[in-house]
Amino acid sequence: MAFSVSSFTLLVLFSCFATFLVCHGFPVHHNNPFHHRRHPRFASHNYRDALTKSILFFEGQRSGKLPSSQRITWRRDSGLTDGSALHVDLVGGYYDAGDNVKFGFPMAFTTTMLSWSVLEFGGLMKGELQNAREAIRWATDYLLKATAHPDTIYVQVGDANKDHACWERPEDMDTPRSVYKVDKNSPGSDVAAETAAALAAASLVFRRCDPTYAKLLVRRAIRVFQFADKYRGAYSNGLKKNVCPFYCSYSGYEDELLWGAAWLHKATKNPTYLNYIQVNGQTLGAAQFDNTFGWDNKHVGARILLSKAFLVQKMQSLHDYKDHADNFICSLIQGAPFSSAQYTPGGLLFKMNDSNMQYVTSTSFLLLSYAKYLTYARKIVNCGVTAVTPKRLRNIAKKQVDYLLGDNPLKMSYMVGYGPRYPQRIHHRGSSLPSMAAHPAKIQCSSGFSVMNSQSPNPNILVGAIVGGPDEHDRFPDERSDYEQSEPATYMNAPLVGALAYLAHSFGQL
Numbered sequence: 001m002a003f004s005v006s007s008f009t010l011l012v013l014f015s016c017f018a019t020f021l022v023c024h025g026f027p028v029h030h031n032n033p034f035h036h037r038r039h040p041r042f043a044s045h046n047y048r049d050a051l052t053k054s055i056l057f058f059e060g061q062r063s064g065k066l067p068s069s070q071r072i073t074w075r076r077d078s079g080l081t082d083g084s085a086l087h088v089d090l091v092g093g094y095y096d097a098g099d100n101v102k103f104g105f106p107m108a109f110t111t112t113m114l115s116w117s118v119l120e121f122g123g124l125m126k127g128e129l130q131n132a133r134e135a136i137r138w139a140t141d142y143l144l145k146a147t148a149h150p151d152t153i154y155v156q157v158g159d160a161n162k163d164h165a166c167w168e169r170p171e172d173m174d175t176p177r178s179v180y181k182v183d184k185n186s187p188g189s190d191v192a193a194e195t196a197a198a199l200a201a202a203s204l205v206f207r208r209c210d211p212t213y214a215k216l217l218v219r220r221a222i223r224v225f226q227f228a229d230k231y232r233g234a235y236s237n238g239l240k241k242n243v244c245p246f247y248c249s250y251s252g253y254e255d256e257l258l259w260g261a262a263w264l265h266k267a268t269k270n271p272t273y274l275n276y277i278q279v280n281g282q283t284l285g286a287a288q289f290d291n292t293f294g295w296d297n298k299h300v301g302a303r304i305l306l307s308k309a310f311l312v313q314k315m316q317s318l319h320d321y322k323d324h325a326d327n328f329i330c331s332l333i334q335g336a337p338f339s340s341a342q343y344t345p346g347g348l349l350f351k352m353n354d355s356n357m358q359y360v361t362s363t364s365f366l367l368l369s370y371a372k373y374l375t376y377a378r379k380i381v382n383c384g385v386t387a388v389t390p391k392r393l394r395n396i397a398k399k400q401v402d403y404l405l406g407d408n409p410l411k412m413s414y415m416v417g418y419g420p421r422y423p424q425r426i427h428h429r430g431s432s433l434p435s436m437a438a439h440p441a442k443i444q445c446s447s448g449f450s451v452m453n454s455q456s457p458n459p460n461i462l463v464g465a466i467v468g469g470p471d472e473h474d475r476f477p478d479e480r481s482d483y484e485q486s487e488p489a490t491y492m493n494a495p496l497v498g499a500l501a502y503l504a505h506s507f508g509q510l
């Protein structure tokens with residue numbers, strides 16, 4: 001046989017290298033209905049720089065054993081025994097915000113939105129595509145560990161109340177690394193279905209570049225969704241004293257079941273999920289007039305995602321979701337008959353005092369994605385007598401992102417490390433305390449509060465972090481103790497990654 005061992009080895013190596021290139025090198029370009037041939041000549045912001053930084057931020061939130069490629073170098077290994085309280089391996093994943101707890105509910109939502117960002121706009125990301133994939137994989141590797149045992153999900157590591165009683169670096173933490181789970185006896189359909197959505201969405205990200213990993217993700221997503229649907233209940237019922245008020249499931253679990261089914265339908269093409277959506281959509285709240293999209297309530301996201309199946313994939317049975325999505329769009333249009341959104345005097349979408357910027361980033365992403373679907377289908381949105389075009393949706397999204405990046409009354413960028421003026425005292429333990437390199441000795445639990453309460457700028461720049469943002473009057477005190485306005489969170493950045501990729505591309509920066 002002429003085909004030698006060495007020839008076979010070369011073929012295998014070439015095949016592996018080709019997979020590596022798709023996953024690690026050249027981006028896969030997706031068909032894009034708004035691929036601009038001519039770019040606008042002037043952009044008020046460097047969206048490419050903001051995109052790079054928005055992804056870099058996730059490296060500052062990493063828990064576990066950090067890789068040699070770690071770019072935020074003031075961080076070190078942490079949480080290396082996580083899971084040992086229940087004799088499981090839960091090392092890795094992300095700290096959600098400025099504390100040292102790993103909350104599974106927002107981590108899963110972050111993963112879903114990072115994945116959706118890549119699925120919609122990854123073909124435009126050029127060199128940042130691989131960094132975005134690595135940010136997703138850091139989360140999915142952890143979510144696979146958290147779902148390793150059937151009908152069980154480990155949904156939190158760390159006692160939040162005891163963690164919050166300390167102001168210490170993750171590398172120093174000595175608070176209890178308690179492990180909390182949902183199972184058949186104490187169900188959590190919300191966190192389970194969101195985890196299924198995250199695994200399913202991520203499987204699509206890796207489908208071409210790492211098909212073995214993608215299959216593992218989608219198989220796990222199917223199993224986790226079955227658990228979510230079979231054993232119904234909100235996770236904050238059984239774990240109330242541990243997850244509330246931090247990440248209580250205020251909106252119930254129906255939205256996550258619809259959202260999870262939508263992602264599994266997209267990832268598997270199995271008609272079972274389409275049937276599930278058709279049969280259960282109304283009872284799961286498909287037509288509700290709730291127009292807030294974030295880590296807790298997924299209804300709006302599910303409507304936009306399912307409207308894509310109608311507008312782009314021409315699935316006529318989902319035509320109602322175009323109407324449901326249009327209702328959300330009309331709620332944002334000032335002056336339209338059903339407008340309900342509030343804006344600050346400076347023009348920022350304002351939903352609530354606590355971490356408002358998460359709604360700005362998630363809404364901007366949905367607007368740009370929906371504009372893409374409408375453009376493909378050559379449709380518009382009718383808000384009474386007001387005709388809303390895809391171009392208008394893009395302009396609204398751009399205005400929100402531009403405000404975030406510094407076009408606001410304070411001329412303040414709400415992304416740390418971007419622009420000439422940005423928050424100096426963010427509510428973040430690792431950023432505010434001296435790094436391990438600068439101060440190798442342990443900083444005790446309560447010792448850090450003298451720093452937390454001080455006016456000194458944070459010594460470690462958490463590049464790319466987006467903070468909660470200004471109040472309803474465009475005011476921002478830049479106070480470290482003000483967690484509502486000064487704390488960053490992974491789920492604020494995740495949807496912005498997609499929005500920035502689109503804007504950077506549309507202005508010829510990528």
